[in-house]
Amino acid sequence: MLDKEVEKLIINAQRDEITEHFIYEYLARSVKDPQNREVLKRVSHDELRHYNFWREYTHKDVKPNNLKVWKYFLISKIFGITFGIKLMEKGEERAQAIYEKISEFVPDAKDIIKDEDEHENQLINLIDEEKLRYVGSMVLGLNDALVELTGALAGYTFALQNTRIVAMTGLITGFAASLSMATSEYLSTKSEGGNKNPFKAAAYTGIAYIIAVLFLIAPYLILTNVYACLSMTIVNAIIVIFLFTFYISVAKDVPFRRRFLEMTVISLGIAGLTFIIGFFVRTFLNIEID
DSSP: OOOHHHHHHHHHHHHHHHHHHHHHHHHHHHOOOHHHHHHHHHHHHHHHHHHHHHHHHHOOOOOOOHHHHHHHHHHHHHHOHHHHHHHHHTTHHHHHHHHHHHTTTOTTHHHHHHHHHHHHHHHHHHOOOHHHHTHHHHHHHHHHIIIIIHHHHHHHHHHHOOHHHHHHHHHHHHHHHHHHHHHHHHHHHHHHTSSSOHHHHHHHHHHHHHHHHHHHHHHHHHOSOHHHHHHHHHHHHHHHHHHHHHHHHHHHTOOHHHHHHHHHHHHHHHHHHHHHHHHHHHHHHTOOOO
């Protein structure tokens, strides 16, 4: 007879296993690559086996957490399977701690822990998705847009002192720069001769740049105070840096904090410097814009 506390832990583990079984099953049905589909099916089958293992102890049927199933399925479809799976697998640390505790009463739980570790290693190497193959191009587009345009908008803000003119100038600058960056990425990818498609690499770079441009310029199209606009643009830049750094840190298993702080300091440093340049340009040329 199981202790009530241990039984509760096992039921929670049972629910986690059946939930992840359905997540992997739905993902397996949705992918086109046969190798990825086969590995996802195998992991789904293993999760079901783990569920049945726990059921031998609880003698209870447990329903999956449907909210979690659809949450990770949708995250995987929107942001990529690698990101969705790795985000979910980060929660496995909690599950493994539970299994360690359960193994004091159910020694066979250690085999489940071993399986979970093997799953993680399989999943790290399993998926070859377009989003991750071209993530370098997206990083290039976003980084350049954040550094160049945040700095340019800071300079325009003080030099021009008019939200509409700053927005117009920023849009022209941003779209011209996005085309330039996309062209450079096309030529660079083509000259490398790897397995990346130059057109797709250029598209990812250009689109990432344009999205960042529109997000950074949005305050100048909504607000009327130039300094409030600049403040909101800086906040928007930090939000973009945070979200994309988080995505990269999960999908690529790289440290989050250092990359986030580095990119934030660079972007804000450039913005501050160009704001000062805008001040001197306006003063030196004695420009007044109504």
